[in-house]
Amino acid sequence: MQLTETLDIQAIRADFPILNQEINGRKLVYFDNAATTQKPTSVIETITHYYNFDNANIHRGIHTLAERATRDFEASREAIRDFLGASSIEEIIFTSGTTQGINLVASTFGRKFIKEGDEIIISGMEHHSNIVPWQMLCEENGIKLKVIPVTDLGELDMEAYQNLLSEKVKLVSVNHVSNSLGTINPVKEIIDLAHSFGAKVLIDGAQATSHLNIDVQALDADFYVFSAHKLYGPTGIGVLYGRKDILNAMPPYMGGGEMIKDVTFEKTTYNELPYKFEAGTPNIADVVALKTALEYIAFHGKENIAAHEDMLLKYATEQLSEIEGLRIIGQAKEKISVVSFVIDGIHHQDIGVLLDNQGVAVRTGHHCTQPLMQRFNILGTSRASFAVYNTVEEIDRLVAGLHKVKKMLL
Amino acid sequence: MTINESQDEIIEEFELFDDWADKYEYIIDLGKKLKGLSEEQKTEDNIIKGCQSRVWLNARKEDESLIFEADSEAIIVKGLVNMLIRVLSGHTPHDIAKADLYFMDKIGMSQHLAQTRSNGLASMVKQMKNYAIAYSLKN
Numbered sequence: 001m002q003l004t005e006t007l008d009i010q011a012i013r014a015d016f017p018i019l020n021q022e023i024n025g026r027k028l029v030y031f032d033n034a035a036t037t038q039k040p041t042s043v044i045e046t047i048t049h050y051y052n053f054d055n056a057n058i059h060r061g062i063h064t065l066a067e068r069a070t071r072d073f074e075a076s077r078e079a080i081r082d083f084l085g086a087s088s089i090e091e092i093i094f095t096s097g098t099t100q101g102i103n104l105v106a107s108t109f110g111r112k113f114i115k116e117g118d119e120i121i122i123s124g125m126e127h128h129s130n131i132v133p134w135q136m137l138c139e140e141n142g143i144k145l146k147v148i149p150v151t152d153l154g155e156l157d158m159e160a161y162q163n164l165l166s167e168k169v170k171l172v173s174v175n176h177v178s179n180s181l182g183t184i185n186p187v188k189e190i191i192d193l194a195h196s197f198g199a200k201v202l203i204d205g206a207q208a209t210s211h212l213n214i215d216v217q218a219l220d221a222d223f224y225v226f227s228a229h230k231l232y233g234p235t236g237i238g239v240l241y242g243r244k245d246i247l248n249a250m251p252p253y254m255g256g257g258e259m260i261k262d263v264t265f266e267k268t269t270y271n272e273l274p275y276k277f278e279a280g281t282p283n284i285a286d287v288v289a290l291k292t293a294l295e296y297i298a299f300h301g302k303e304n305i306a307a308h309e310d311m312l313l314k315y316a317t318e319q320l321s322e323i324e325g326l327r328i329i330g331q332a333k334e335k336i337s338v339v340s341f342v343i344d345g346i347h348h349q350d351i352g353v354l355l356d357n358q359g360v361a362v363r364t365g366h367h368c369t370q371p372l373m374q375r376f377n378i379l380g381t382s383r384a385s386f387a388v389y390n391t392v393e394e395i396d397r398l399v400a401g402l403h404k405v406k407k408m409l410l
Numbered sequence: 411m412t413i414n415e416s417q418d419e420i421i422e423e424f425e426l427f428d429d430w431a432d433k434y435e436y437i438i439d440l441g442k443k444l445k446g447l448s449e450e451q452k453t454e455d456n457i458i459k460g461c462q463s464r465v466w467l468n469a470r471k472e473d474e475s476l477i478f479e480a481d482s483e484a485i486i487v488k489g490l491v492n493m494l495i496r497v498l499s500g501h502t503p504h505d506i507a508k509a510d511l512y513f514m515d516k517i518g519m520s521q522h523l524a525q526t527r528s529n530g531l532a533s534m535v536k537q538m539k540n541y542a543i544a545y546s547l548k549n
Contacts, residue, residue, distance in 0.1 A: 024430065349486070350485050357430045365462050379483070404431075409438060
């Protein structure tokens with residue numbers, strides 16, 4: 001295959017120490033990037049450096065370490081503002097991850113602004129974390145949950161979406177990219193249509209941020225959530241972007257330190273944005289390291305990374321399609337580098353076990369999208385998802401591994 | 411044959427294999443050979459749900475022995491289930507309840523009982539023991 005690469009993938013691989021190991025006697029092939037990406041040395045070193053030299057509790061401290069920790073923590077917020085194209089750092093709320101971001105919006109915006117008889121729209125390809133918080137809210141408040149159907153190719157049925165919209169709809173919450181299928185959803189169109197009915201829109205960006213350029217202002221998103229660990233950053237940290245006027249109108253999520261202005265036993269007044277939503281000591285080290293992860297991506301260029309991943313997706317799709325009995329689930333026109341597949345007569349768990357024995361890590365199962373699996377009438381899939389450090393040779397290893405799996409099982 | 415004699419026999423059989431593929435081919439073969447359960451026997455009552463694959467387990471008392479029958483939709487799990495039945499089925503509830511299942515570790519398959527596999531196998535072993543405890547209390 002002819003490669004026109006701008007990136008030096010071998011040099012990039014050297015930035016990820018975890019890749020340089022053998023699993024079951026074979027060089028590790030890590031294709032579980034949609035679950036979590038590996039971390040470059042620079043991110044790991046930022047965390048170590050923080051604890052070795054700068055650790056202190058942020059804000060309010062007047063000693064040098066507290067100032068350093070606060071400076072780096074807030075610098076990360078500014079880097080994220082820039083990364084998302086947000087207009088103000090007040091719109092950048094740190095969370096523990098995408099799941100918490102969605103739950104925060106459900107518990108605050110949802111409880112205050114969505115009432116009995118109102119409707120929420122999600123899609124048929126959502127992760128459980130973008131289904132369950134809304135179900136909980138709907139059950140509590142007598143709200144109706146409606147679902148945008150998914151087509152055979154694994155795309156959203158936009159005509160059906162338009163038919164679901166009405167003045168009753170107060171919120172639309174959909175993913176930017178499907179974790180199970182890799183489908184890139186037309187979120188700009190989804191947002192514009194929702195806005196024309198006065199509904200607000202939350203975009204679950206968990207799978208999008210490491211592959212696509214995000215501009216929350218151009219999208220006109222009301223909320224955008226993502227996790228650091230899926231874009232080469234640490235686990236346990238994520239971001240909720242919210243439009244300032246909406247965040248200001250929302251009640252706080254958790255009560256505690258940091259989120260208050262004044263506390264008396266009679267009345268507490270709340271802090272300004274973004275601190276109103278950040279009760280308690282945050283995950284400082286990992287917030288600081290998220291900035292390093294964004295710098296790593298910026299250094300190589302998101303377009304270059306996306307071009308490399310697109311090449312891998314194209315190659316993998318071609319090669320896997322040639323395997324007899326293999327069916328790719330999710331054949332949308334617009335996809336990120338995720339290939340989900342089933343093989344006739346073989347359970348996905350057996351594929352996962354036998355690939356692992358050959359040093360190839362894929363994810364198998366329902367990928368926390370059981371309704372989507374039901375839509376395709378399958379129990380689960382095997383999913384290979386690619387990141388910047390993956391190579392064509394590794395895809396060849398997957399293909400050879402699958403031939404071996406078939407030989408052993410059929 | 412006692413529970414431990416069956417375990418030792420399996421360990422000996424596995425000593426013949428020198429690579430992972432031979433080992434797994436043998437397990438896959440055991441999976442294919444396991445009679446399993448009919449669709450009617452795969453009820454909601456005897457299902458053990460895992461995140462990855464489902465296992466069904468039936469237990470019944472014959473004279474003094476406890477007889478297990480089981481099935482799974484994943485063939486490797488089914489092969490491992492076959493071995494667990496070979497080791498435990500047909501023994502007294504008392505012996506099954508106090509059995510120490512060391513063979514899975516010795517044949518290098520203990521990872522299949524680990525939490526991350528979420529395949530229902532670990533829950534099945536627990537369920538087999540629970541049946542045994544329940545039956546020994548009954549007597």
